[in-house]
Amino acid sequence: MNEYDKFSLDGRPIYFERGQSILEAALAAGVYIPNLCHHPEFKPHGSCKLCTVKVNGRFGSACTIKAMPGQEVASDTPELNGNRRVLLQMLFVEGNHFCPGCEKSGNCKLQALAYDIEMLTPHYRHFYPVREIDATHPDVLLDFNRCIMCELCVRASRDVDGKSVFALAGRGTASHVVVNSPSGKLGDTDFALTDKAASVCPVGAILSKRVGFAVPIGERQYDVDPISAQASARQAEEA
Amino acid sequence: MLHAAATPARKKVRIATTSLSGCFGCHMSLLDIDERLLELVDLVEFDRSPITDIKHCGPCDVAIVEGGVCNAENVHVLRELRANAKVLVALGACAINGGLPAQRNHLDVGDCLTRVYCDRTGGEVPDDPELPLLLDKVHPINEVVRVDYFVPGCPPSGDAIWKYLTDLIFGRMPRLEHPMLRFD
Numbered sequence: 001m002n003e004y005d006k007f008s009l010d011g012r013p014i015y016f017e018r019g020q021s022i023l024e025a026a027l028a029a030g031v032y033i034p035n036l037c038h039h040p041e042f043k044p045h046g047s048c049k050l051c052t053v054k055v056n057g058r059f060g061s062a063c064t065i066k067a068m069p070g071q072e073v074a075s076d077t078p079e080l081n082g083n084r085r086v087l088l089q090m091l092f093v094e095g096n097h098f099c100p101g102c103e104k105s106g107n108c109k110l111q112a113l114a115y116d117i118e119m120l121t122p123h124y125r126h127f128y129p130v131r132e133i134d135a136t137h138p139d140v141l142l143d144f145n146r147c148i149m150c151e152l153c154v155r156a157s158r159d160v161d162g163k164s165v166f167a168l169a170g171r172g173t174a175s176h177v178v179v180n181s182p183s184g185k186l187g188d189t190d191f192a193l194t195d196k197a198a199s200v201c202p203v204g205a206i207l208s209k210r211v212g213f214a215v216p217i218g219e220r221q222y223d224v225d226p227i228s229a230q231a232s233a234r235q236a237e238e239a
Numbered sequence: 240m241l242h243a244a245a246t247p248a249r250k251k252v253r254i255a256t257t258s259l260s261g262c263f264g265c266h267m268s269l270l271d272i273d274e275r276l277l278e279l280v281d282l283v284e285f286d287r288s289p290i291t292d293i294k295h296c297g298p299c300d301v302a303i304v305e306g307g308v309c310n311a312e313n314v315h316v317l318r319e320l321r322a323n324a325k326v327l328v329a330l331g332a333c334a335i336n337g338g339l340p341a342q343r344n345h346l347d348v349g350d351c352l353t354r355v356y357c358d359r360t361g362g363e364v365p366d367d368p369e370l371p372l373l374l375d376k377v378h379p380i381n382e383v384v385r386v387d388y389f390v391p392g393c394p395p396s397g398d399a400i401w402k403y404l405t406d407l408i409f410g411r412m413p414r415l416e417h418p419m420l421r422f423d
């Protein structure tokens with residue numbers, strides 16, 4: 001590591017390896033930048049915009065911008081966190097997110113980010129879209145009411161599982177995830193619970209059957225420590 | 240925000256509460272503040288509320304609304320509270336995003352009624368004029384009136400309600416943080 005390879009994040013020096021994005025470098029250094037469509041094992045997608053930071057005064061996605069020596073990056077500012085809250089609110093009203101009845105509650109990244117950023121209300125008018133539930137697969141339930149279109153399942157199924165079970169269809173507000181099978185049903189694909197795509201969904205849209213609510217409230221992933229603190233602690237452990 | 244000095248002679252904060260399209264769980268959770276109820280009765284008095292059984296609310300400081308808006312009566316009650324209260328608080332998931340009752344929003348309300356009252360029992364959809372008319376969709380209360388504060392949770396814990404209420408009563412900026420901030 002070279003003294004030259006560092007940038008500044010909210011005034012703290014972050015050393016990085018060539019090729020890392022700002023987000024990767026920050027997370028590796030134990031500094032949290034909110035993110036939703038990012039997954040360390042996949043190519044950046046840059047769609048959720050939760051990771052938006054200011055690099056030398058200009059907005060940009062921390063998950064897609066490469067770390068460069070001498071960058072001045074701002075992330076944990078009232079302005080950026082305010083924008084993030086608005087993005088989360090739009091994600092909440094755009095789908096049907098009824099956390100009390102969702103199996104993912106307590107383990108959901110969207111919800112955990114909303115807690116962390118103190119989103120008390122979705123604020124905007126709810127769309128209450130009509131979206132599909134697909135229970136045709138013996139082991140996996142799809143509930144697209146909660147899909148945030150991060151395409152992690154699409155990326156995992158295509159790039160890791162080699163099955164391309166999922167795809168994004170439609171444009172703009174009509175975009176939605178579809179299942180690649182003649183009937184459009186998951187039960188008619190070779191999708192398996194052991195697929196990478198079965199475990200990457202950050203929200204409660206792809207759920208393993210028969211395990212819902214098995215972990216009691218209080219012991220779920222984000223019940224005690226907020227998502228930001230967990231990211232920093234994980235890094236401290238690994239270091 | 241309300242400014243109440245913490246002296247014994249202080250005027251009590253007048254609170255109205257109601258459950259619109261809710262399950263009363265949030266009101267139960269309010270009772271869950273346990274022995275702090277004794278402190279609360281020193282600080283506040285209740286206007287319209289299931290606790291007093293007053294039917295129409297008069298001018299008050301805070302209105303606490305549980306539940307979303309699912310019928311015409313909910314709209315009237317909510318508007319009356321808004322007109323009379325300085326500060327209106329949405330309490331719980333249903334007031335904030337419609338909650339469980341809003342699960343019918345992707346269905347046609349006429350179909351729902353026919354299924355329940357006609358198809359299964361061969362009866363008719365009740366149409367007594369006393370019955371409030373159902374809205375075609377269930378709405379969070381901020382889609383009907385201006386809402387000043389939101390306390391999420393299904394229900395919010397007694398601790399969260401106490402924290403928020405006392406912040407409000409003593410003129411602090413009300414704030415809920417993890418782990419008291421919960422959507423479930």
Ligand code: SF4
Pocket residue numbers: 096097098099100102103104105106108109110111146203204205422
């Ligand atoms: S996916 Fe997450 S935010 Fe959506 S209802 Fe489930 S727990 Fe709540």
Ligand code: SF4
Pocket residue numbers: 146147148149150151152153154177200201202203205206
């Ligand atoms: S189903 Fe889950 S993983 Fe797939 S796009 Fe939707 S939110 Fe992302």
Ligand code: FES
Pocket residue numbers: 034035036037038045046047048049050051052061062063064
């Ligand atoms: S994490 Fe960068 S845009 Fe989603």
